[in-house]
Amino acid sequence: MFGRTSFKISGTVGIIILLLGITVLFGMYQMSKVSSEIVNISEAYEPLQNILGEIRYYQAAQVDSFEKAMISHSRTDLDRAKEEFWSSNVLVKSNIQQGKNLAETGYTVATTEKAISNFRTIHSNFVELEKAHLELEQITKDAISSDKYDQFVLGQVTAKKSHLQSKIDGTADQIARFNDQSISAIEEYERGWLYVQIGIIITVGIIALFMRQFIGQINGDLKKEIDSKTEELREANKKLQEIDRMKNEFISIASHELKSPIQPIFGFAELAQSGDIDQKEAWDGVTTLAKKLQDLANDVLDVTRIESNRLTLYQEKLPINEIIKDTINMMRKSLSKDLSIVEELADDAEVEVDRVRIEQVLRNLIGNAIKFTEKGIIRVKTHIDARTASLIVTISDTGLGIPKEILPNIFGKFVTKGHERENQSGNGLGLFLCKGIVEAHGGRITARNNADRGASFEFSLPLAKKTVETMAN
Incomplete structure (x- = not known):
C-alpha cells in the first residue's frame, strides 16, 4: 500500500x-x-x-x-x-x-x-x-x-x-x-x-x-542550472559593460576627432580676415581641413553601417589586377624618393566585388604601409588558394612593424590611436573598416609582423564562379 x-x-x-x-x-x-x-x-x-x-x-x-x-x-x-x-x-x-x-x-x-x-x-x-x-x-x-x-x-x-x-x-x-x-x-x-x-x-x-529525497534531487539539478544561468548572466553583464565602455570611448574619441579640424578652419578664416595670409592660401587650408572632416565623417558613418549590418555592397565581376594597379598608381604619387611599391601579381582572376569598397581597403592598407615605412619597399602580392577558391592579397612593408600590445586587437576601433609618430596621425578607424568591408564580401583579413622587419596584412576574396569553373576544368 x-x-x-x-x-x-x-x-x-x-x-x-x-x-x-x-x-x-x-x-x-x-x-x-x-x-x-x-x-x-x-x-x-x-x-x-x-x-x-x-x-x-x-x-x-x-x-x-x-x-x-x-x-x-x-x-x-x-x-x-x-x-x-x-x-x-x-x-x-x-x-x-x-x-x-x-x-x-x-x-x-x-x-x-x-x-x-x-x-x-x-x-x-x-x-x-x-x-x-x-x-x-x-x-x-x-x-x-x-x-x-x-x-x-x-x-x-x-x-x-x-x-x-x-x-x-x-x-x-x-x-x-x-x-x-x-x-x-x-x-x-x-x-x-x-x-x-x-x-x-x-x-x-x-x-x-x-518528498524530500525526490525533490532534493530535483533541487540539486535546479541549483546547478540556476548557478549556470547566473554565471552566464554575470558574463553577459560583463560583456555589456565592456560594450558600453567601448561605445562611450568611441563617442568621446569620434567627437574629439570631428572637432579637431574645426578650430584650424576658424584660424584660417581669422588670418585671411586680418590680412596675415592671402585669400587663396586661406581657402586652400580650409578646403584641406574640410576634406579631412568629410573623410572622418564618412568613416564614422561606415563604422555605424558595419556595426549595424547595414553596409551595402554594389558588387560586379571585375579583374582584380586592374583594381590593384589603379590603386597603386594613385598611391605612388605620395611616395618619397626612398620608398617604392613592388607588384607581384599572379595571373589575373575575376572576383565579384564592390570596386569602390575594395579600393578603399587597398588605399587604407597601402597608405598605412607608406605612413609607417620611411624607406624601403612595399610589396603587393596576390595568389590563388585553390583549396578555398579564394584570391589572397598580401601587402607587406619594411617599416616599423606592429607593437605587440596592439597586434591582437589591431582591427578594433581607435586601437592604433596614440601609437603614431608625429607625421603618422590617423583617425584610428581605417583597419576596422577594412575588416568590416572584407568580411562583408565573405573574406577574411589578418595581420602579422614579418620575421625580419615590417608588417604584413593579408586578406582574401572569394573568386567569381566563372574563375572557379575555369580552375576546375
Missing part, C-alpha cells in the same frame, strides 16, 4: 514539477521576448533625442548667422554670414528628415499598438517641426535675398524662432516621456514575473516537504 501510494505521490509530484517546469520555461521565454522588445523600443528613442539636439544647435547657428547678416558692415561679412546661414539651414533640414525617417522606421517595425502610436506621434511632431522651420526659413530667406533688414523683420524672425524652439522642446519632452514609459514597462513586467517566480518557488518548497 505504502509503495503504491508513494508511487502515486511521486507520479503526481513529477507531473506537477513537469507542469511547473513548463510554466517557468514558457514564462522565461515570454519575459525575454517581451522585455527585449520593450528595451529595443526604449533604445530607439535615444537617436531621436540626439537628432533634436543637433536641430537645436544648427537652428540657433542659423538665426545667429541671420543676425550677423543684419549688422554686417562689409560685403565680405555679409557673404560669410549668408554662407553660414545656408549651411546651417541645410543641416537643420537634413536632421529633421533623418528624424522623420527614424520615427517612420520605428512605427513600421514596432510590434505593439502603444509603440506604433508613440512613433506615429513623434513622426507627426517632426512634420510640424519641419513646417515651423520652413516658415522661419522663408522669412529669413526673403530678408537675406533682398538685403532688407528692419525691426519688423527681426520681430517676425524672433517670433518664428520661439515657435520653432517650443516645437523642438515639446518633441524632446514627449520622447522623454515615451522613454520613461518604456523603462516603467520593463520594470513592471520584470516585477510581475518576479512575483510569479516567488510563487512557484514556494509551491515547489511545499512539495519538497512531502
Whole structure:
C-alpha cells in the first residue's frame, strides 16, 4: 500500500514539477521576448533625442548667422554670414528628415499598438517641426535675398524662432516621456514575473516537504542550472559593460576627432580676415581641413553601417589586377624618393566585388604601409588558394612593424590611436573598416609582423564562379 501510494505521490509530484517546469520555461521565454522588445523600443528613442539636439544647435547657428547678416558692415561679412546661414539651414533640414525617417522606421517595425502610436506621434511632431522651420526659413530667406533688414523683420524672425524652439522642446519632452514609459514597462513586467517566480518557488518548497529525497534531487539539478544561468548572466553583464565602455570611448574619441579640424578652419578664416595670409592660401587650408572632416565623417558613418549590418555592397565581376594597379598608381604619387611599391601579381582572376569598397581597403592598407615605412619597399602580392577558391592579397612593408600590445586587437576601433609618430596621425578607424568591408564580401583579413622587419596584412576574396569553373576544368 505504502509503495503504491508513494508511487502515486511521486507520479503526481513529477507531473506537477513537469507542469511547473513548463510554466517557468514558457514564462522565461515570454519575459525575454517581451522585455527585449520593450528595451529595443526604449533604445530607439535615444537617436531621436540626439537628432533634436543637433536641430537645436544648427537652428540657433542659423538665426545667429541671420543676425550677423543684419549688422554686417562689409560685403565680405555679409557673404560669410549668408554662407553660414545656408549651411546651417541645410543641416537643420537634413536632421529633421533623418528624424522623420527614424520615427517612420520605428512605427513600421514596432510590434505593439502603444509603440506604433508613440512613433506615429513623434513622426507627426517632426512634420510640424519641419513646417515651423520652413516658415522661419522663408522669412529669413526673403530678408537675406533682398538685403532688407528692419525691426519688423527681426520681430517676425524672433517670433518664428520661439515657435520653432517650443516645437523642438515639446518633441524632446514627449520622447522623454515615451522613454520613461518604456523603462516603467520593463520594470513592471520584470516585477510581475518576479512575483510569479516567488510563487512557484514556494509551491515547489511545499512539495519538497512531502518528498524530500525526490525533490532534493530535483533541487540539486535546479541549483546547478540556476548557478549556470547566473554565471552566464554575470558574463553577459560583463560583456555589456565592456560594450558600453567601448561605445562611450568611441563617442568621446569620434567627437574629439570631428572637432579637431574645426578650430584650424576658424584660424584660417581669422588670418585671411586680418590680412596675415592671402585669400587663396586661406581657402586652400580650409578646403584641406574640410576634406579631412568629410573623410572622418564618412568613416564614422561606415563604422555605424558595419556595426549595424547595414553596409551595402554594389558588387560586379571585375579583374582584380586592374583594381590593384589603379590603386597603386594613385598611391605612388605620395611616395618619397626612398620608398617604392613592388607588384607581384599572379595571373589575373575575376572576383565579384564592390570596386569602390575594395579600393578603399587597398588605399587604407597601402597608405598605412607608406605612413609607417620611411624607406624601403612595399610589396603587393596576390595568389590563388585553390583549396578555398579564394584570391589572397598580401601587402607587406619594411617599416616599423606592429607593437605587440596592439597586434591582437589591431582591427578594433581607435586601437592604433596614440601609437603614431608625429607625421603618422590617423583617425584610428581605417583597419576596422577594412575588416568590416572584407568580411562583408565573405573574406577574411589578418595581420602579422614579418620575421625580419615590417608588417604584413593579408586578406582574401572569394573568386567569381566563372574563375572557379575555369580552375576546375
